[in-house]
Amino acid sequence: DIVMTQSPGSLAVSLGERATINCKSSQSVLYSSSNKNYLAWYQQKPGQPPKLLIYWASTRDSEVPDRFSGSGSGTDFTLTISSLQAEDVAVYYCQQYYSTPYTFGQGTKLEIK
């Protein structure tokens, strides 16, 4: 199995400031034939299912605000929220879909400082 490790486990950021969440995979999730990274990011608010934010490591899903961005390649990835809004308080998960079993990071809890 590919192990996904997120850091930090929790994060407190002031409104309007930048938030950065890291995700590391135990092996590369870059599919060489397509040159795409099989890495997604999800946002989960209390009592709700996860919501897809980003796929292919850097492609925003439809209607996701452009303050959310994803970067990285191979084994190291980052989710950045450029200017934190109150509604961004949530737990964020990365997920690899390079191979089954699909696996998720343990989650990063984002709060307002």
Next chain:
Amino acid sequence: QVQLQESGPGLVKPSETLSLTCTVSGDSVSSGSYYWSWIRQPPGKGLEWIGYIYYSGSTNYNPSLKSRVTISVDTSKNQFSLKLSSVTAADSAVYYCARGGAGGYDFFDYWGQGTLVTVSS
């Protein structure tokens, strides 16, 4: 708009079989473009992929659960189902059904609201 809705008992006794159904609207489980997955989340913990089914009936299960899991599809009702046998308290979780793309688009773009299943006597 694609919607998924889980249904089934919220309480299951230890050693019995957990059975859940996901009803899909706004899309067809017969679509060859998607896999239909089950994912679970123990209270306060992270996400675990259980397995998926393709419209043809082919399945792919997480090896950690493979011996106890069966996922099936009913195209006439536009539903797919999960059975997990010999449950213990460790199987208590919110169970989600979700749509994932086939052909390399395996991220989950639509999720059900989830249903809490508690294993207790």
